[in-house]
Amino acid sequence: MTAHEWRTGTTPAAEQQREPAESAGAAGAAGANGATGSADRAAFVVDCHRGLRGPYTGLGSLLREVVPLAIKAQPGITDRHxxxxxSVAPELRPAIGVGPETLTSLAAPEERTRIYPANRTRRLAHxxxxxxxxxxAVAGGGPLRLVFERVEHADYTDQEFLxxxxxxARxxxxxxxxxTGGGGGLVDELAAALGRYARRTPPAAGTDAGGTDAAGTDAGGRTQEELLHAFVAADGTSQDPAETAAYEQADPALRATLHDRRAAELLARDELTLGLGAIPYHLERGSDPAGAGADALYEAARHCGAMGFYHSVIDFGTRGRDLTDPETQMERFWHLSTRASSAMVVLGQTVEAEPTYIDLRARYDLPELQLSTGYALAMLYTRFHxxxxxxxxxxRAYINNSIAIASLLTDPEQRAFHSVFQKNGLALIEMRTGRIERALRLVSDGIAYLDRELPGEKHRLHRSVLVHNRGKVYLAMGRLEEALADLSKVIELDPNYADYYFDRADVRRRLGDLAGAVADCDTAxxxxxxxxxxxxxxxxxxAEAGDVEGALADFGYVVELEPDQLDARVNLVGLLMEGGDPAAAEPHVEEGLVLHPGDPRLLHLRGxxxxxxxxxxxARQDxxxxxxxxxxxxxxxxxxxxxxxxxGDHGAALADLTAALEADPDNGDLLYNRGYVHExxxxxxxxxxxxTRALELxxxxxxxxxxxxxxxxxSALMGTAGAQ
Structure with missing residues (x-):
């Protein structure tokens, strides 16, 4: 099978296609869109430079072309996606409608108390x-050909997708x-995938990644003004040395004017993803970087945080904070700082995030800031570090301080919400220190307090989160019927949130309702x-229910999605071997040992x-x-x-079986086997x-x-009577 291709040191098509006298508007339309479709409907070329549209610049550009064609080829093909x-190309909403809404997606920003996990982008990519x-499969005409350019400048989301x-992809x-052009810029996962699945081809002689000749001069004879306009029109993505030089040499006031003008052009297009790339880039460099620039970066960080694009949140938050005066713009400085640090926490960069919270607490005596950063630090020390x-x-010290501040808020609604929110955090700490009854009381009291103090339409998301949390507490206590009741209630409140069905399936399984558990997984x-x-x-x-074929399909799909999932691979191989299909099991074992060298379970299976x-x-060696x-x-x-x-080495066999029974003393099969060796x-x-012991089990x-x-x-020990 022909491999995928990795072209290195290539000149992007967008650079090749530029005309020497191209106007700023014309260049900008091509640049900010980030996609160039060919005449062949099965071939697409997309520019992945994150400066154009931020997260998923490449994939979003591709979907804006492919989705209308897919709908035309087979109506309904997009319904499952x-x-x-x-999430990737929100501009397609008019073409495909609105997907299943959840309380998370519907919540006002100030009421949003749930965030997506860091691996949401992997789910979107799959x-x-x-x-x-x-x-x-429905387009016909041979393989679908996809070309992704300037990938070394792509956002993490695009690189993960690729x-x-x-x-x-076959x-x-x-x-x-x-x-890709010169230099690095590739995340480890993509670099490894290119090395394994793609054939590398070198650049053509005499070219580089910047669209110029080998000497680095402008071959089109453009004036300095044309070069300057071209640089601005490229939305910060130009790799042309002549354009870069013209921009650097231009009057700063003129540059700011051109950036303002370009930002206005892009804003007029009313395309959300331009606000995640080109628009904030221009406003940062326009006439009001600390105002319009910081605001654009904050909105980009807010949107990306809501979508789970956390690498971009760190980028936008940090850039916005650098533009903001902490003395005169304290609220904007604070919010940009915490956007970035919260994203770091989700990505596991907790040690790097903590100093930001400490710095903000030292700078400002604002009650709401002290309250929110106290909660953040409490979660670091009980959950995330x-x-x-x-x-x-x-x-507990941090959260108690926040609870005290919340109790002093003068607005009744704010006091009720923040008090319950902080006590919900304390409930988590109590859970983690083994005080489960105390955790249950805190959550239950919080639900009652909100029901008593707030109108029913306020903070619907957080109310559902509290009911879900109480269900999880019941589960931890082994009170399965009460856990089932709360998880069923939260599904009524938020029926399109997949994770709730995932959790209820666990409860149903523990209650012995395997059919109900499978149904909940199906819905999720x-x-x-x-x-x-x-x-x-x-x-x-x-597998527990005896549906071996269904279990094989699910475990096989897990391994296809994420090959490093060892438990799924072990289960898959075990079922294949039990079903008498060692030939199908063998490649899974070998692949597993490539990913997990020396894993004992895989070595045993290879034996x-x-x-x-x-x-x-x-077999003995393994x-x-x-x-x-x-x-x-x-x-x-x-x-x-x-x-x-x-x-015939009974001593060695008995030694191994005895060691096995020390680890698993109630294993009837092991007892039978050892009895047989004794015999x-x-x-x-x-x-x-x-x-005798095996008979008891x-x-x-x-x-x-x-x-x-x-x-x-x-019979051998005591004669016929005993055997009878």
Whole structure:
């Protein structure tokens, strides 16, 4: 199969297509759109430079072209991917309508108390890959050809998407070309995907990544004014040395005027994603950077935070903070700072985020700031910091301070909301310190307080979050019926939020309602972009229910989405081998050992595959290696014991089975096996003892065989009467 392609050192098509006398407006239309479609409907070229539209500049540009064609090719093809499409390219809303709304998406900014997880962008990327695959299947005309340019300047979201696309897209159906110029700029995942799935091609002789000749001069004979206008029209993405020089040499006042003019042109287009790239770039450099520029960056950070694009939130928040005067613009400075630091926390950069909160608390005595940063610091120390840095006592100190401030707020609505919000944070601390009854009381009291003090339409999102949290507390306490009731209630309040069905499925499974648990997983899957945890849990439930085919499909899909998910891979291989299909299992084991070298469970499974082939030596080597990595791995101990028994080494077999039973003392199969080895070694009393203990644990299906084996052992030990 022909591989994907990685073109290095290439000149972007947008640069190649420029006319020497191109006007600022004409260049800007092409530049800010970021996409150039070819005459062939199956070939698309998109510019990924994040300066154009920020997150998903490349993917969004592609979807703005592909989605209308997909709808025309097969009406309804986009219905399963509305969330992905509107998250990436919101300008397509008129074409595809509104997706399933949740209380999170509907909440006013000041009432939004839930944020998306950091891996939401992976879910969106997987959904986009599947949409493109579905379109490729109906479009015809050979593989869908996609060219992504200036990828070294792409936002994290685009690079993550491209890494997943390269891995998941079959080149005979979707042919991907990734074009990069000089220098670095690639995230690790994309660099690895390019190295594994793409054929690298060098640049053509005499060209570089800037659209100029090898000498770096302007080949078109443009004037300094034309070069200056071209630089501004490129929205900060020009790689042309002549344009850059003209811009740097221009009068600063003229540059600011041109930036203002260009920002106005782009604002007039009323396209949301331009506000995540080109528009804030120009306003930062226009006549009012600390005002209009900082405001544009704040709005970009706010939108990206709401969508889960956290790398961009850090970028926008930091840039806006740098423009803002902390003395005269304290509120804007504070909000930009906390936007950036909160995004760092979600991405796991907690140590880097903490100084921002401390700095703000030292700068300002504003009650609301002290309240919110106290909450943030409490969550760092009870939840987000690495385990070695967590300090629940310090977390309680911060949250108690915030609770005290909330109680003094003069506005009744604000006092009620903030008091309950902070006490909900305290409930989490109590949960983590084992004071579960106290946590339940705090959450329950908060629900009652909001119901008593606020009109029913106010803070609907946070009310639902509290009910969900109480359900989770009930679950932790083992009060499953009450947990089920609260999770069912929160689903009534917010029926399109997939995570609630995910949690209720867990409760239903624990209650023994496997069919209900699968149904909840099905609903969650229908409401969400691809979400591997959902499929893993559904696969686990189906396996428990005896639906092996369904479990295989779910575990296989998990491994397709995220190959490094080890538990899913182990479960998948185990089911394949139990089903008598070692040939299908083998590549999954080998791939797993590439991703997880030396993993004991995979080494054991590879040993089992060797046994299937009759290669006892290789099997023994893998079992030994697995047990060196994990001496208590029960399946490997059992497998090695079986090998030793087959070889007549009863002592080694008994040693491994005894070690396995020390780790898993109530395992009836292990007791049976050890009894059988005792029997083979003539250790009749020990065999009777193991068979007797196994009978205490056995189900009806196993009793006959166990009684039969014990009869043999008793016959040898005490004669016919015992066996009878």
């Amino acid at each position: 509305v969330t992905e499409i509107l 959904g986009a890959v599947e949409l493109l695959a579905e379109y490729a 890494a997943i696309l390269l891995r998941r 080149p005979d159906r979707i042919r991907v070309t990734v074009a 690495p385990a070695e840095l967590r300090d629940h006592h310090l977390a 899957i229908s409401l969400s972009p691809p979400f591997y945890e959902l499929h893993y849990n559904r696969g686990d439930i189906k 089992e595959l060797a046994l299937e082939r009759g290669d006892m030596g290789a 079992f030994d290696a697995a047990l060196r990595a994990d001496p208590g791995l029960v399946p490997a101990l059992a497998s090695r014991a079986a090998l030793a028994h087959e070889a 083979a070694a003539g250790r009749w009393a020990e065999a009777v003892e193991d068979y 056995a189900g009806d299906d196993d009793r006959d065989e166990l009684l039969n084996r014990r009869a043999v052992a008793r």
